[in-house]
Amino acid sequence: MELTRTYQFRLYRADQNGHLIQQIDIAGIIYNHCIALHRRYYRLFGRHLHKYTLAKHITRLKKLPKHAFWNKVGSQAIQDVVERIDKGYALFFRNLKAKLRTSPPGFKKVKRYSSFTLKQAGWELLGAGAHWARIRIQGRNYKFVKSREIPPSVKTVTVKRDKLGNLWLYFVCQEDIQSKATMTGKMAGFDFGMKVFLTDDQGEETLSPLYLKQAQKDLRKANRSLARKRKGSGGWYKAKDQLNKVYQSVVNKRTDWFFKLAHNLTNQFDYLCFEDLNMKGMQAMWGRKISDLARSEFMNILGYLASLKNKTVYLVGRFFPSSKTCSCCGFVHKELALNDRQWSCAGCGVNHHRDINAAVNILREGSSSLGKMAVRLRSEPCSLEAAIAISPRIPCL
Ligand SMILES: [Zn+2]
Incomplete structure (x- = not known):
């Protein structure tokens, strides 16, 4: 592939x-x-x-x-x-x-x-040692950490800076990859929640790791130290770097966690059904936005890993009321409020856990409409650079 x-x-x-x-x-x-x-x-x-x-x-x-x-x-x-x-x-x-x-x-x-990004021209790889290599860009040589073998078929090179003043190279390559993931024939539906990050249709919950919360103490300290410095002074820049470092470590931990979770899910299931986040964004309400950003970062990573493993991520119907529909009889409970965690169906009387019910609906909607209503998350395989680049680097979990 x-x-x-x-x-x-x-x-x-x-x-x-x-x-x-x-x-x-x-x-x-x-x-x-x-x-x-x-x-x-x-x-x-x-x-x-x-x-x-x-x-x-x-x-x-x-x-x-x-x-x-x-x-x-x-x-x-x-x-x-x-x-x-x-x-x-x-x-x-x-x-x-x-x-x-x-x-x-x-x-x-x-x-x-x-x-900035360069295509075939404008850069050249020079000799490399065991743990380093050099690249020539616009007539100058730069040394980088060869943390893994450099792939042979580089299509584009992106030079990117992060907030800590580090520079990174991203080599985007076209490769023929034989997926090693085993097919399980399994399919699952997932619902994003407020406190619980994900709930699947079997009631399995994945809790949010709360890295930002854990870092609160360090953040407060770094913020206080920054506030004491005169803006633009040497100490101020140092304090700012320190603050950025704390944020970056939250972001890194979160991204790691997303990758582990996405690996885990794509190993378990061949078809994964989610609701379309764009639609959620449209119902935007206060306090919702930040968690949506984390979700879309996760979805990008999931889409990336799924494409590597030949698994499929489906986004189900944009106008499908997954939370409000009873998964037993199809009755739509219009009055369901955001903070109703449990509800009883007026049609058939079944008691529902909000997120599990939604996940079951998402799975059902996904499986009944594979290829019809459901939109495949990525018709073309996405690159990791795209996955990470489009996600805003705001720590929110
Ligand atoms: Zn019902």
Whole structure:
């Protein structure tokens, strides 16, 4: 099976890295410039700016003295910026069509802009030792930790910075992978809950790990220390790094946990039915958003592992009221409130546990409509980079 796979490597800290950070900043500046162009074009012509027109225009701009510094970034990276925005707009228009509330791609703070991507050209792998390797980008060499073998078929290289000032390389590769996962022939339905992370149709509960809660003490300490420092001073940056470190460790623990859970589920089941989170987002209510972010990160990881193991994740019908429908008789209990954990069906009198009932409904809906109503989570295998990159790095569990 042809699959896209992503390998992540950390760059050694070195003064050299400043050049890469500068290139990320410039990519961010170009990104904002492109967004401005898109908007102006729309105001003038009432039409979407096509990416080829934009790319041509950018090539012309690069020749102007005031934009000369853009040339410090590889032309492929600029191409990628143009494509990222184009994808953002495509998603925006698709959502508009589906009547989902979203906004078009917007401006980003340059310091928040985190990566640039090169395709086949613009980089070169140099010699490697047992635990290190070097890559050449824009005429400079950078050393990175060879934490695993470098795959032979690299399609794109992304240079990404994290909040702690580390730089990472992401190699996206097209590989022929023979899935080693065994098929179990089993299918299950799952419901996301408020306190319980997941409940399956058999009543099996997976509790949220509450990493953020465990880190509260460290967070308070780091926040207090930051508040005492003068903004912009050396100590302030140090304190900020410390705070970011605490957050990053929560995020890392959570991502680890997501991977373990997703491995576990994809080993057990061949078909996994979930409800469509987009729909949940539409019923947005206060206090809901953050947990939705964690859920969508988990779903991305699950989709990734499922595609590696040849398993299938189904998202069931967008307008299907999984919590409110009685899984025994189909009666719809319209008055069900968010905090009702238990309820009795007015149709058949059966007592329901809210989440288990929902999971049973999701499973039933999924199995009855495989390929019909249910949308396959990923028609094409997704990459880990995509899985991790789109998820906001906000710790919330
Ligand atoms: Zn009933």
